[in-house]
Amino acid sequence: MLGLTLKHLRYLEAIATHGQFSRAAEACFISQPALSIQIKELEARVGAPLVERNARKLHMTNLGQEIVDRAKKILLAVDELDDVVRASKGPFSGRLRLGFIPTVAPYLLPDVVAELNHRFPGIEVQPREAITQTLIDELHDYRLDAAIVALPLSDQGLREFALFAEEFVLVRNKAESSKPVPSAENMSEMQLLLLEEGHCFRDQALSFCEGLGPRAKSIMEGNSLNTLVQMVSAGVGLTLIPEMAIPLETRSADVAISRFMNEAPFRTIGIVWRKSNPLAEQLMEVGAAIRQVGQQKMPNTASLVT
Amino acid sequence: MLGLTLKHLRYLEAIATHGQFSRAAEACFISQPALSIQIKELEARVGAPLVERNARKLHMTNLGQEIVDRAKKILLAVDELDDVVRASKGPFSGRLRLGFIPTVAPYLLPDVVAELNHRFPGIEVQPREAITQTLIDELHDYRLDAAIVALPLSDQGLREFALFAEEFVLVRNKAESSKPVPSAENMSEMQLLLLEEGHCFRDQALSFCEGLGPRAKSIMEGNSLNTLVQMVSAGVGLTLIPEMAIPLETRSADVAISRFMNEAPFRTIGIVWRKSNPLAEQLMEVGAAIRQVGQQKMPNTASLVT
DNA sequence: TAAAAATACTCCATAGGTATTTTAT
DNA sequence: ATAAAATACCTATGGAGTATTTTTA
Numbered sequence: 001m002l003g004l005t006l007k008h009l010r011y012l013e014a015i016a017t018h019g020q021f022s023r024a025a026e027a028c029f030i031s032q033p034a035l036s037i038q039i040k041e042l043e044a045r046v047g048a049p050l051v052e053r054n055a056r057k058l059h060m061t062n063l064g065q066e067i068v069d070r071a072k073k074i075l076l077a078v079d080e081l082d083d084v085v086r087a088s089k090g091p092f093s094g095r096l097r098l099g100f101i102p103t104v105a106p107y108l109l110p111d112v113v114a115e116l117n118h119r120f121p122g123i124e125v126q127p128r129e130a131i132t133q134t135l136i137d138e139l140h141d142y143r144l145d146a147a148i149v150a151l152p153l154s155d156q157g158l159r160e161f162a163l164f165a166e167e168f169v170l171v172r173n174k175a176e177s178s179k180p181v182p183s184a185e186n187m188s189e190m191q192l193l194l195l196e197e198g199h200c201f202r203d204q205a206l207s208f209c210e211g212l213g214p215r216a217k218s219i220m221e222g223n224s225l226n227t228l229v230q231m232v233s234a235g236v237g238l239t240l241i242p243e244m245a246i247p248l249e250t251r252s253a254d255v256a257i258s259r260f261m262n263e264a265p266f267r268t269i270g271i272v273w274r275k276s277n278p279l280a281e282q283l284m285e286v287g288a289a290i291r292q293v294g295q296q297k298m299p300n301t302a303s304l305v306t
Numbered sequence: 307m308l309g310l311t312l313k314h315l316r317y318l319e320a321i322a323t324h325g326q327f328s329r330a331a332e333a334c335f336i337s338q339p340a341l342s343i344q345i346k347e348l349e350a351r352v353g354a355p356l357v358e359r360n361a362r363k364l365h366m367t368n369l370g371q372e373i374v375d376r377a378k379k380i381l382l383a384v385d386e387l388d389d390v391v392r393a394s395k396g397p398f399s400g401r402l403r404l405g406f407i408p409t410v411a412p413y414l415l416p417d418v419v420a421e422l423n424h425r426f427p428g429i430e431v432q433p434r435e436a437i438t439q440t441l442i443d444e445l446h447d448y449r450l451d452a453a454i455v456a457l458p459l460s461d462q463g464l465r466e467f468a469l470f471a472e473e474f475v476l477v478r479n480k481a482e483s484s485k486p487v488p489s490a491e492n493m494s495e496m497q498l499l500l501l502e503e504g505h506c507f508r509d510q511a512l513s514f515c516e517g518l519g520p521r522a523k524s525i526m527e528g529n530s531l532n533t534l535v536q537m538v539s540a541g542v543g544l545t546l547i548p549e550m551a552i553p554l555e556t557r558s559a560d561v562a563i564s565r566f567m568n569e570a571p572f573r574t575i576g577i578v579w580r581k582s583n584p585l586a587e588q589l590m591e592v593g594a595a596i597r598q599v600g601q602q603k604m605p606n607t608a609s610l611v612t
Numbered sequence: 613t614a615a616a617a618a619t620a621c622t623c624c625a626t627a628g629g630t631a632t633t634t635t636a637t
Numbered sequence: 638a639t640a641a642a643a644t645a646c647c648t649a650t651g652g653a654g655t656a657t658t659t660t661t662a
Contacts, residue, residue: 020616021616021617022615022616022617032617033617033618037619053616053618056615056616156636
């Protein structure tokens with residue numbers, strides 16, 4: 001290690017370029033003696049003369065020229081790095097690995113990606129769908145930067161940022177749509193179709209029903225809301241879906257949607273990231289963009305934030 | 307200009323490599339606080355966090371990783387430069403543009419190049435043949451590093467380093483070889499064949515003859531010693547050649563060589579370079595190598611240095 | 613003699629060290 | 638309780654400035 005510094009290289013390159021210590025010093029915004037000293041110092045470290053001083057003219061030695069040639073490349077790479085840094089100033093840029101829970105992903109993901117690409121030109125969104133626990137693990141493993149989940153998580157290592165509240169609606173077979181909306185108590189005695197274990201939405205639906213009744217009847221499970229709705233359509237039972245799912249899930253299924261009038265069940269959708277992630281400010285901007293997408297999709301309820 | 311330094315880059319790279327401030331600091335041979343401060347300073351200059359600190363684990367931000375990737379390349383180039391410098395330590399390395407006067411080049415050049423390549427493995431000799439004045443001009447123009455000439459030059463800007471003295475010998479037609487060697491006075495009245503204007507050897511031969519006689523008779527000129535010898539062989543007149551030319555020039559010509567017994571004419575061959583050339587020491591080593599070649603070629607006289 | 617580089621000296625910014633505190637597991 | 642990073646404080650190196658001298662064309 002010779003302890004060469006970028007300054008040394010810059011100064012030497014300036015001398016080679018300007019062919020004069022005075023001018024080179026000027027170009028480097030330092031005094032001529034300062035430059036002389038630095039070059040002397042550089043030559044001492046290298047252990048050989050680099051510049052032939054000839055009173056009026058300067059000339060690089062073999063080694064000096066070799067060093068200048070290499071220095072030019074190095075300095076160019078450093079300047080490029082400078083540019084990268086400068087270009088990085090802004091709301092968000094670079095890769096954003098963003099997780100979604102399965103009961104959000106199909107309904108929000110496309111619009112969210114579009115909106116983020118629009119708002120943050122330098123962004124490269126890498127979306128991923130997984131159940132809450134998987135997303136949490138991947139956050140801690142630095143395999144995700146942030147995730148869209150149902151709050152609260154109460155994970156010590158994660159910061160939560162609520163985006164919007166969203167009601168659940170009842171999905172029944174068209175044949176039953178004339179009946180009144182059942183109460184939560186009644187529902188626990190009906191054939192309630194739920195997602196399989198691990199989905200937070202399953203727990204939320206269950207807690208809504210069990211909050212009053214002691215226990216649910218035998219329950220059919222599906223691995224996606226779409227499956228559940230298709231089952232309802234086939235007359236197997238009834239189910240709950242979040243409001244954002246209505247447009248997509250009722251398009252091809254012959255089912256009836258009913259809203260709860262009082263004490264409607266709901267979930268809070270939020271974005272989470274590692275507490276230690278230093279880009280909290282930028283991630284809140286990302287969250288704001290996602291909230292906007294949610295409000296556009298659900299003008300009625302999504303404005304509520306819990 | 308962000309004022310990034312190689313130290314900053316080294317430190318950041320060390321952190322990315324070791325995944326821990328303490329270990330990285332150790333690898334950089336500085337204390338942990340010193341490293342913390344430098345990274346903080348670097349982040350301040352960049353204007354964004356580069357490292358996510360998570361108590362036990364570290365992780366690079368997008369920008370941090372980008373900088374590390376570029377830093378690695380830069381540091382590699384700098385290390386390579388270090389290697390180049392280290393490899394340059396030694397007697398002489400790199401390009402040596404070496405001029406020869408025409409009355410030396412054909413006889414010395416091949417052996418000199420071979421000897422230099424042998425003594426200085428890192429050298430790349432670029433030989434060039436031209437008359438003295440041209441060589442001097444090219445030295446001043448930095449188009450030559452050194453030149454082998456007849457001394458003295460008395461050029462203020464050049465340093466002269468004598469290598470060896472070399473006698474002139476008389477070249478006569480075989481038919482005249484039984485006659486006694488003419489004195490200098492006599493020679494100026496004979497048909498003396500000389501090189502054309504510009505060759506120092508012409509002047510040296512002339513001054514030897516004219517030193518006594520007032521003026522030479524009508525003179526035939528040739529543009530190489532070889533031509534002159536061939537003319538002598540054809541019976542046109544007589545000429546002088548330097549000792550080193552004997553082997554080559556008499557091989558194919560039917561001429562007689564005669565040495566001067568007393569007050570033999572001679573020239574001093576030396577190496578010259580710009581006074582300002584900082585590689586004087588190495589060039590003297592080059593000169594020593596050339597002197598050795600001269601002594602091998604002319605064991606009798608070349609040991610004399612004037 | 614004039615123009616450029618080197619030298620002499622002074623000053624201050626900062627990189628680095630040690631000791632200690634804070635933080636998160 | 639422990640291990641790691643951050644903070645506080647101090648020191649010394651060295652980079653840069655101004656004034657001056659030396660060099661050479």
